[in-house]
Amino acid sequence: MVGRTLATRLVALGHRVTMGSRRAGNEAAAAWAAGAGEAAAEGSFADAAARGDLVVNATAGTASVAALVSAGADNLAGKVVVDVANPLDVSAGLPPTLSVCNTDSLGEQIQRRFPSARVVKTLNTVNCEVMVDPSLVPGSHTMFVAGNDAPAKADVRALLESFGWPADDIVDLGDIAGARGMEMYLPLWLRFWQATGTGHLNVKLARRA
Amino acid sequence: MVGRTLATRLVALGHRVTMGSRRAGNEAAAAWAAGAGEAAAEGSFADAAARGDLVVNATAGTASVAALVSAGADNLAGKVVVDVANPLDVSAGLPPTLSVCNTDSLGEQIQRRFPSARVVKTLNTVNCEVMVDPSLVPGSHTMFVAGNDAPAKADVRALLESFGWPADDIVDLGDIAGARGMEMYLPLWLRFWQATGTGHLNVKLARRA
Numbered sequence: 001m002v003g004r005t006l007a008t009r010l011v012a013l014g015h016r017v018t019m020g021s022r023r024a025g026n027e028a029a030a031a032w033a034a035g036a037g038e039a040a041a042e043g044s045f046a047d048a049a050a051r052g053d054l055v056v057n058a059t060a061g062t063a064s065v066a067a068l069v070s071a072g073a074d075n076l077a078g079k080v081v082v083d084v085a086n087p088l089d090v091s092a093g094l095p096p097t098l099s100v101c102n103t104d105s106l107g108e109q110i111q112r113r114f115p116s117a118r119v120v121k122t123l124n125t126v127n128c129e130v131m132v133d134p135s136l137v138p139g140s141h142t143m144f145v146a147g148n149d150a151p152a153k154a155d156v157r158a159l160l161e162s163f164g165w166p167a168d169d170i171v172d173l174g175d176i177a178g179a180r181g182m183e184m185y186l187p188l189w190l191r192f193w194q195a196t197g198t199g200h201l202n203v204k205l206a207r208r209a
Numbered sequence: 210m211v212g213r214t215l216a217t218r219l220v221a222l223g224h225r226v227t228m229g230s231r232r233a234g235n236e237a238a239a240a241w242a243a244g245a246g247e248a249a250a251e252g253s254f255a256d257a258a259a260r261g262d263l264v265v266n267a268t269a270g271t272a273s274v275a276a277l278v279s280a281g282a283d284n285l286a287g288k289v290v291v292d293v294a295n296p297l298d299v300s301a302g303l304p305p306t307l308s309v310c311n312t313d314s315l316g317e318q319i320q321r322r323f324p325s326a327r328v329v330k331t332l333n334t335v336n337c338e339v340m341v342d343p344s345l346v347p348g349s350h351t352m353f354v355a356g357n358d359a360p361a362k363a364d365v366r367a368l369l370e371s372f373g374w375p376a377d378d379i380v381d382l383g384d385i386a387g388a389r390g391m392e393m394y395l396p397l398w399l400r401f402w403q404a405t406g407t408g409h410l411n412v413k414l415a416r417r418a
Binding site: 098186187203 | 306307310311345347348349351380383393397401403404405409410411414417418
């Protein structure tokens with residue numbers, strides 16, 4: 001769902017998108033590609049990573065490293081890898097726990113496993129509808145980016161702005177270890193969701209000027 | 210520092226406060242009590258808990274359960290215990306990690322250890338200056354409460370309002386398991402602090418009306 005929402009928005013913005021799956025010909029991916037116009041295609045994770053100038057990891061967090069291994073380190077080398085996943089583990093029921101946290105994060109795991117990739121963690125702190133249309137949440141509210149590569153973060157900022165995130169609402173949390181805080185925020189997000197009854201929510205960073 | 214800041218504000222608001230320490234006669238506590246007027250006193254954790262109608266846990270999170278054991282379960286029974294602590298572990302250096310998280314929280318540990326106490330987690334998501342004076346952060350921003358006992362949460366809401374938190378900015382995250390999200394937010398808070406250079410910061414919950 002996250003991948004489809006992002007891919008649809010990217011196509012609408014004029015990008016060419018290949019939706020990757022474990023195997024080329026995945027039914028849901030093929031259905032999406034068939035309905036999304038000429039700029040949309042589908043293929044294996046490796047096909048998608050090889051074709052893309054920029055790679056989005058929108059897989060389940062607990063499967064993300066395996067999916068990226070399947071995509072191929074050579075296909076990720078030098079590229080911006082936008083990691084929007086959360087390592088939510090529902091194997092023991094609800095509420096989900098995190099399969100990695102506290103001393104590490106999924107964003108860091110991906111960066112370590114693929115040192116030539118330029119990993120930027122972002123968007124994982126909102127639901128996919130808000131990711132691509134921040135106006136669904138009234139007022140100004142904050143999106144975070146974290147990563148080791150400043151030009152990669154600048155590219156991702158530009159992408160976020162094209163989704164509708166105002167430049168002033170995008171906060172740089174520093175290196176990829178900032179992913180730890182962004183992922184550990186999820187349990188609070190889940191409680192917000194329960195308390196408010198809407199997934200169209202976010203937080204705004206308020207601070208002394 | 211957190212305890213002194215809260216205690217000073219509580220005295221200013223007309224409450225009588227006993228600052229508890231591991232042993233009665235703690236130098237810093239005695240100095241505070243001597244300077245804080247007739248409504249201020251100091252004593253052991255047990256003295257403080259026995260005297261108080263309401264107990265505030267403002268100890269280091271990694272020492273909180275031990276401090277409350279020292280305070281005495283009988284002295285906590287039936288009372289509102291406001292837990293503002295964070296289980297930050299700096300024993301392996303910075304950034305701190307959490308000594309408990311993901312599948313449990315300090316708030317839950319305290320509630321389980323003292324089942325007759327009416328534990329309310331709150332205030333741990335801001336620094337102590339903001340706790341007692343939310344106007345230090347411009348605009349509206351959000352404070353959370355979590356706990357199993359609704360009347361206890363109502364008492365804590367009233368206390369928060371007396372500190373200056375507008376009623377509309379206090380969000381109930383449900384039972385004490387909500388402490389998990391509130392404590393796991395700390396790594397994000399620490400990154401905010403690094404990114405903004407001020408501890409006078411908080412988040413505002415923004416959502417579809």
